Amino acid sequence: MTSQTEADSACGCGSNKKGCTVNRRQFLFASGAATFTVMVTMNAGSAGAKQVPALVTSYPRKLVAKLSQLEQDKPVSFEYPDEGDYAASMIVKLGEEAGGGVGPDKDIVSFNLTCTHQGGSLEDTYVASDKALGPCPLHLSTYDLTRHGILISGQAYQSLPQVLLEIDGDDVFAVGMFGLIYGRQDNLKA
Numbered sequence: 001m002t003s004q005t006e007a008d009s010a011c012g013c014g015s016n017k018k019g020c021t022v023n024r025r026q027f028l029f030a031s032g033a034a035t036f037t038v039m040v041t042m043n044a045g046s047a048g049a050k051q052v053p054a055l056v057t058s059y060p061r062k063l064v065a066k067l068s069q070l071e072q073d074k075p076v077s078f079e080y081p082d083e084g085d086y087a088a089s090m091i092v093k094l095g096e097e098a099g100g101g102v103g104p105d106k107d108i109v110s111f112n113l114t115c116t117h118q119g120g121s122l123e124d125t126y127v128a129s130d131k132a133l134g135p136c137p138l139h140l141s142t143y144d145l146t147r148h149g150i151l152i153s154g155q156a157y158q159s160l161p162q163v164l165l166e167i168d169g170d171d172v173f174a175v176g177m178f179g180l181i182y183g184r185q186d187n188l189k190a
């Protein structure tokens with residue numbers, strides 16, 4: 001049988017207070033991040049294949065723009081997936097189909113605004129004629145927004161992280177991130 005002391009220390013909230021009943025799962029729900037358990041197949045295709053539970057923390061779903069208010073080549077800034085360091089991001093209607101683009105013309109895309117080289121800010125560097133972000137003010141890296149933010153030129157060697165979008169009626173939501181944000185080991189930990 002589990003003693004009260006054992007139950008307290010197992011709650012996972014780190015408070016070590018007697019009677020604390022908040023576990024990690026409840027904490028994450030309370031903080032806005034959704035967690036759920038999925039079954040993952042280990043060693044798939046081999047005789048030793050087995051299903052094991054894995055805890056997944058999903059990205060927040062954040063309303064970032066109204067479809068009807070987005071104008072071509074007019075970026076709109078927001079922060080995602082949180083308001084911590086390097087979260088500055090932008091959404092833009094390119095006017096031409098793009099990788100990961102949403103909307104009727106598949107031309108609405110969104111990217112993090114921190115250069116993957118050494119963290120230069122790409123704020124206000126959108127170039128409509130090239131559908132690109134850059135050059136970065138530090139070492140001139142430039143990224144192609146029609147092709148998932150791959151590098152066009154400059155010092156960086158990683159693509160710009162792309163914010164994944166979803167449309168519901170007139171609402172455009174950020175729902176995830178493709179690529180690691182500069183300066184983070186985990187996109188969900190600022």
Ligand code: FES
Nearest residue numbers: 115117118136139
């Ligand atoms: S920090 Fe952007 S190119 Fe170096």
